[in-house]
Amino acid sequence: MTATGYSRFDHAPETALGWHRDGIGAALATVVETWGSAPRRTGAQLAIGGDGCIEGSVSGGCVEGAVIVEALEALDEGDARLLEFGVSDADAFAVGLACGGTIRVLVEPVGHVLPDTMLEELVAARAAREALAYEVNVETGARALRRGAYPDRMRLDRSGFEPDGRTFVAVHNPPLRLIVVGAVHIAQALLPMARIAGYDPVIVDPREAFASETRFPGETILTDWPDEAVAALGLDPRTALVLLTHDPKLDDPALMAALRADVFYIGALGSTRTHAKRVARLEQAGFTGAEIARIHAPVGLDIGAADPSEIAVAILAEMTAVLRGRRP
Structure with missing residues (x-):
C-alpha cells in the first residue's frame, strides 16, 4: 500500500502529480471504455513521466508501449488524445485472459490539458478518504471534480461514459x-x-x-x-x-x-x-x-x-x- 492507502495500480494520480512537480512532466492515461475481455477495467490508469518512466497499467502490458509513445508526443504538443486499441487473443492470453477485446484510452498531459490545481485537489481528496468523481467531456475538453454526484456510479465503483457518449466519469472512491x-x-x-x-x-x-x-x-x-x-x-x-x-x-x-x-x-x-x-x-x-x-x-x-x-x-x-x- 502507498501512503495514501491506494493499491499499487491506483496511485497513478499521485505519481503523475509528483513527476509534474519535479519538473519531469507527466501525463495520465485512463481506460475510458472497453469491449470484450479487456485486460483492465474502465477507470484503470497509467502515469507516464516525461522521461519515459511509468506507474500503473491500462492493459496489463498489451498496449502500454503504444500508450507511452502517444503520451510523450502529447506532452510535447500539449494536447489530449483519445486512443483506441484492439487487444489480440494472443496478447490477452499472455496476461491471463481467454480472449481479447478493444479498449479506448484517454491521455491527458498534466498542466497542459489536466490542470495541475485540479490534480492537486483530486490527490488531496484521495489522501483524506473523500469520495469524488472526475468528469471530462471528451469533445469540448471541459473538466470538473464532482462531490455528491453520480451516486449509482460511486456505489458500484463504476467509471464510464454517461448516456450522452461524450461525458466520461472516473470514480475515485477511498479504498x-x-x-x-x-x-x-x-x-x-x-x-x-x-x-x-x-x-x-x-x-x-x-x-x-x-x-x-x-x-x-x-x-x-x-x-x-x-x-x-x-x-x-x-x-x-x-x-x-x-x-x-x-x-x-x-x-x-x-x-x-x-x-x-x-x-x-x-x-x-x-x-x-x-x-x-x-x-x-x-x-x-x-x-x-x-x-x-x-x-x-x-x-x-x-x-x-x-x-x-x-x-x-x-x-x-x-x-x-x-x-x-x-x-x-
Missing part, C-alpha cells in the same frame, strides 16, 4: 477498509480473503495472545481497546466493521461507535439469542430500532457454513451484497 474486532479463527480466514477482494483489513484485539504476528502474519494489528482503535482509524462510508469476540466488553463499544457513524456494513457474530441480548443492551443505551436494524446478525449470508473458513466466505459475501446495494 475499502475492513475492521475486524476479535483475533479469532474466523478472522484468520477472513482477512486474507478480504485483501484479495480489495479491502485494506485491520485486526483489533487487546488480547495480545490472540492478536499476534504469528497468528496474523503481515496484517495490520491493533492491540488497543476496540473503541479507541476505531476512533483512531476513523469510520466512513467505505468501512465495514465485523465483530467476532462474543464479548460485550470488546464488541459493544466498537459497535456503538459504528452505529453513530456512516459505515456501510456492520456484522456481529452470535446466535439469534445472543443478538437479542445485544439488542436489549443497545436499546438501554438509547439506540433506536432503525439504528439497531443496521446490524447484520448473525453475521454472514446463510449458506450453511460449518467451519471458520466457510463463515468467512459468508461474511465477505454479505459485505459485498450490502456494498453493491443488494441488502440480504
Whole structure:
C-alpha cells in the first residue's frame, strides 16, 4: 500500500502529480471504455513521466508501449488524445485472459490539458478518504471534480461514459477498509480473503495472545481497546466493521461507535439469542430500532457454513451484497 492507502495500480494520480512537480512532466492515461475481455477495467490508469518512466497499467502490458509513445508526443504538443486499441487473443492470453477485446484510452498531459490545481485537489481528496468523481467531456475538453454526484456510479465503483457518449466519469472512491474486532479463527480466514477482494483489513484485539504476528502474519494489528482503535482509524462510508469476540466488553463499544457513524456494513457474530441480548443492551443505551436494524446478525449470508473458513466466505459475501446495494 502507498501512503495514501491506494493499491499499487491506483496511485497513478499521485505519481503523475509528483513527476509534474519535479519538473519531469507527466501525463495520465485512463481506460475510458472497453469491449470484450479487456485486460483492465474502465477507470484503470497509467502515469507516464516525461522521461519515459511509468506507474500503473491500462492493459496489463498489451498496449502500454503504444500508450507511452502517444503520451510523450502529447506532452510535447500539449494536447489530449483519445486512443483506441484492439487487444489480440494472443496478447490477452499472455496476461491471463481467454480472449481479447478493444479498449479506448484517454491521455491527458498534466498542466497542459489536466490542470495541475485540479490534480492537486483530486490527490488531496484521495489522501483524506473523500469520495469524488472526475468528469471530462471528451469533445469540448471541459473538466470538473464532482462531490455528491453520480451516486449509482460511486456505489458500484463504476467509471464510464454517461448516456450522452461524450461525458466520461472516473470514480475515485477511498479504498475499502475492513475492521475486524476479535483475533479469532474466523478472522484468520477472513482477512486474507478480504485483501484479495480489495479491502485494506485491520485486526483489533487487546488480547495480545490472540492478536499476534504469528497468528496474523503481515496484517495490520491493533492491540488497543476496540473503541479507541476505531476512533483512531476513523469510520466512513467505505468501512465495514465485523465483530467476532462474543464479548460485550470488546464488541459493544466498537459497535456503538459504528452505529453513530456512516459505515456501510456492520456484522456481529452470535446466535439469534445472543443478538437479542445485544439488542436489549443497545436499546438501554438509547439506540433506536432503525439504528439497531443496521446490524447484520448473525453475521454472514446463510449458506450453511460449518467451519471458520466457510463463515468467512459468508461474511465477505454479505459485505459485498450490502456494498453493491443488494441488502440480504
